Amino acid sequence: MPARDPGGTDVAPGRYDGRVLRAVGGVYEVLLDDVVVEAALRGRLKRERRTGDGVVAGDRVTVLIHDDGSATIEAVGERHSLLARRAPGRNVRRAKVIAANIDQVVVVFAAAQPEPRLRMLDRFLVLAEANDLPAVVVVNKLDLADEAEVRELFRVYEEAGYPVLTVSVVDGTGLDDLQERLCGDTVSVLTGPSGTGKSSLLNALEPGLNLAIGEVSAAVRKGRHTTVTARLVPLSCGGYVADTPGLRELGLWDVGPETLRACFPEFLDLAEHCRFSTCTHSHEPDCAVRDAAETGAIPRDRYESYRAMLEAETLEPG
Numbered sequence: 001m002p003a004r005d006p007g008g009t010d011v012a013p014g015r016y017d018g019r020v021l022r023a024v025g026g027v028y029e030v031l032l033d034d035v036v037v038e039a040a041l042r043g044r045l046k047r048e049r050r051t052g053d054g055v056v057a058g059d060r061v062t063v064l065i066h067d068d069g070s071a072t073i074e075a076v077g078e079r080h081s082l083l084a085r086r087a088p089g090r091n092v093r094r095a096k097v098i099a100a101n102i103d104q105v106v107v108v109f110a111a112a113q114p115e116p117r118l119r120m121l122d123r124f125l126v127l128a129e130a131n132d133l134p135a136v137v138v139v140n141k142l143d144l145a146d147e148a149e150v151r152e153l154f155r156v157y158e159e160a161g162y163p164v165l166t167v168s169v170v171d172g173t174g175l176d177d178l179q180e181r182l183c184g185d186t187v188s189v190l191t192g193p194s195g196t197g198k199s200s201l202l203n204a205l206e207p208g209l210n211l212a213i214g215e216v217s218a219a220v221r222k223g224r225h226t227t228v229t230a231r232l233v234p235l236s237c238g239g240y241v242a243d244t245p246g247l248r249e250l251g252l253w254d255v256g257p258e259t260l261r262a263c264f265p266e267f268l269d270l271a272e273h274c275r276f277s278t279c280t281h282s283h284e285p286d287c288a289v290r291d292a293a294e295t296g297a298i299p300r301d302r303y304e305s306y307r308a309m310l311e312a313e314t315l316e317p318g
Helices: 043-047 117-128 147-153 155-159 175-181 199-205 257-261 263-272 287-294 300-311
Strands: 016-025 029-031 035-041 061-063 069-074 082-086 094-100 106-111 135-140 165-168 187-191 231-234 242-243
Touching: 029 061, 029 082, 035 061, 043 069, 069 082, 082 117, 094 187, 106 117, 106 175, 117 135, 117 257, 117 300, 135 199, 147 155, 147 165, 155 165, 165 175, 175 199, 187 199, 257 300, 263 287, 287 300
Parallel strands: 035 069, 106 135, 106 187, 135 165, 187 242
Antiparallel strands: 016 029, 016 061, 016 231, 029 035, 061 069, 082 094, 231 242
């Protein structure tokens, strides 16, 4: 495959350091400074065992441009962070890496169409916490709902310490605040359920990008997938955003009880007052977290969401 940028300019033979923008069917789009080339993966790298996937969007790589114009990825740099979930499939027990070398997770939900499922949001936040990544909650399509009701619904996440931004692509509400969080020397992952408007947000923030946008099924009120693999998008204001496929289910990977109870920030101070240091906050006597949920000191729904995840099959490590 020829190594050339989108304008058709050939890239001189040699070794280059770059960043993977997208991986599709064994072909990797790699950004080398301001030039994008398509590269194949060197044979020995295909045989290496890495978490989830060999090479993903966000990986730092060394690319060799050969004399015949073809390009191969010769080495993959060590990852300083990654976002991984359990690979889809009832009987599958392996990790699926969404993106690598990222700085924050931006979870996009819709105020309406589709209606927000907060237990799903809890899973996304646990996914970020389990991967030691800060998370931002973005509530899109504010134009389709009552703003006061939306803010009240998502208030529990602000109280837990998560920034919550309410935005609308239709009238531009909140887009400046979102852009400020994405721009600069930051690599963000934009994730969330299907149909919440992730690609629309990126199109609004980066004119000319023209990512495909899907409709929400009127029959099931779920979004149709328009992004099929993670794509790292360089922003003109600096930084990168990984646009990811919309998810209808989210399996947690290698999140056991000890990790899970640390993924709910509102539990942490209370847990110090539990009788047992290993308290799972589910059945033990003198559990400060369970008592707080029963008295309303912490949101009961968040506690029940935690309990559901604690008991879920998806908590089994691969």
